Amino acid sequence: MNNIKNQFSIKDLENLTGIKAHTIRIWEKRYNLLEPKRTDTNIRYxxxxxxxxxxxxxxxxxxxxKISKIATIQEDKIPALVREIAAESNLESHAxxxxxxxxxxxxxxLFYNTYNTLLKEKDFHEIFYEIFIPLLTEIGLLWQTDTISPAHEHFLTSLLRQKILINTEKAQSKQVNKSTKTFVLYLPENEIHELGLMFINHQLVSRGYQSIFLGFSVPxxxxxxxxxYYDEIIYVSYFTVKPEKADINDYLKNFNELLVKDGNTQLWILGHMLNSVDLDNLPKGIFPFKSIQSLIDKV
Structure with missing residues (x-):
């Protein structure tokens, strides 16, 4: 059975393109840019x-x-014009x-062809920061609004994961340990969103640091x-959905007591759940970061 999504509501189009439904309707009526269809029960799609x-x-x-100009372009000529502009500038938005x-x-x-086209102009580091991070932000919003299914998200993230792993392996073959620090990357129990952590691992390895990637749901x-085994450890974790709001402060307190306090150890943390933490009163040795880039800058 073909389960590819091929029917979209006007709200879906708004979520996917960022164009307000009101604007889409105006373009539709004034310039005849789109022709909505109707289901057997007369619902527009x-x-x-x-x-x-x-x-x-x-x-x-x-x-x-201008929209008035676009409306005069033959429909089969529009994709070619888009490719022409993308080849000259604004490659990120097109990608x-x-x-x-x-x-x-x-x-x-299409994923591989788009990625390979980007590689002609950018290195992996630039592709991740300039394209994959904004893309993942959009995908998260689309998933939250039910515009896409979990299957769509898993399809895309599995391909992104593949690219991170390939580039990390290339970096590891050239790795030179330049510090006594050992970075240990993990996600707390029941946290499975590891792409950001995987990219941090890539960045650390690329810079010659010892980085041990433990992955998701680590007690x-x-x-x-x-x-x-190691004298100077910096644990790095990404709190996307776990620990939950009610548990996160206790988690950090327990982490400090068990692993950080009175030791040569630190915890560096990122992620959405930090919004539930009083960042000004964290235990000594626990450091929050607003972005991957700010964490890598501190390294």
Whole structure:
């Protein structure tokens, strides 16, 4: 059975493109840019071709083309014009749109072709910061608004994970330990969102640091085992959904008592759940960061 999403409400289009539903309706009526279809029960919807066209129209509009001008361009000429502009400038926005199309169609070839095109202009570091991070932010919002399914998210993140692993392996082959510090990267129990942590691992390895990646859902008590092997440890963790708001302060207090207090050890933390923490009163040795870049800058 083909389960590719091919029917979109106007709210879906708003979430996917960032164009307000009111604006879409105006473009539809005034310029005949889109032609919504109707179900057997007379409910309006847009097909995949309409979604792709709207992405292209939005891209041209953001690059200085007036809607009245776009409406006069032959429909089959619009994608070529978008590719022409993307080749000259604003590659990031075009790539993000292509990755979203890849995700919605479960289209691996489009993902790989888009990524390989980016590699001609950027290195992996730039691609992750300039394209993958904004893309992941958008994907998170789309998932929260039910515009995409968990299957879409897993499809895309598995491909991103693949690219991080490949580039980390390349960096490890050239690794030179430049410090007595050992970074131990882990996620707390029941936390599974590891892409950000994986990229931090890549960045640390690329800079020649000793980095041990433990992955997701690691019990706090098992981290103590590493202190039998390394004298100066910096634990790094990403709190996206865990520990929960009611538990996070106790978690940090317990971590400090078990692993940080009176030792040559630190904990560096990032993630959405830090919004539930009083960052000005953290135990000594526990350091919060607002972004991956700010953490890497401290290294």
């Amino acid at each position: 847009y097909d995949l071709a309409s979604f792709q066209k709207l992405l292209n129209v939005s891209y041209l509009n953001n690059n200085g083309y 993000i749109n292509a990755f979203k199309l890849s995700m919605l169609n479960f289209d691996q070839s 706090m008590e098992s981290l103590k085992d590493l202190q039998d």
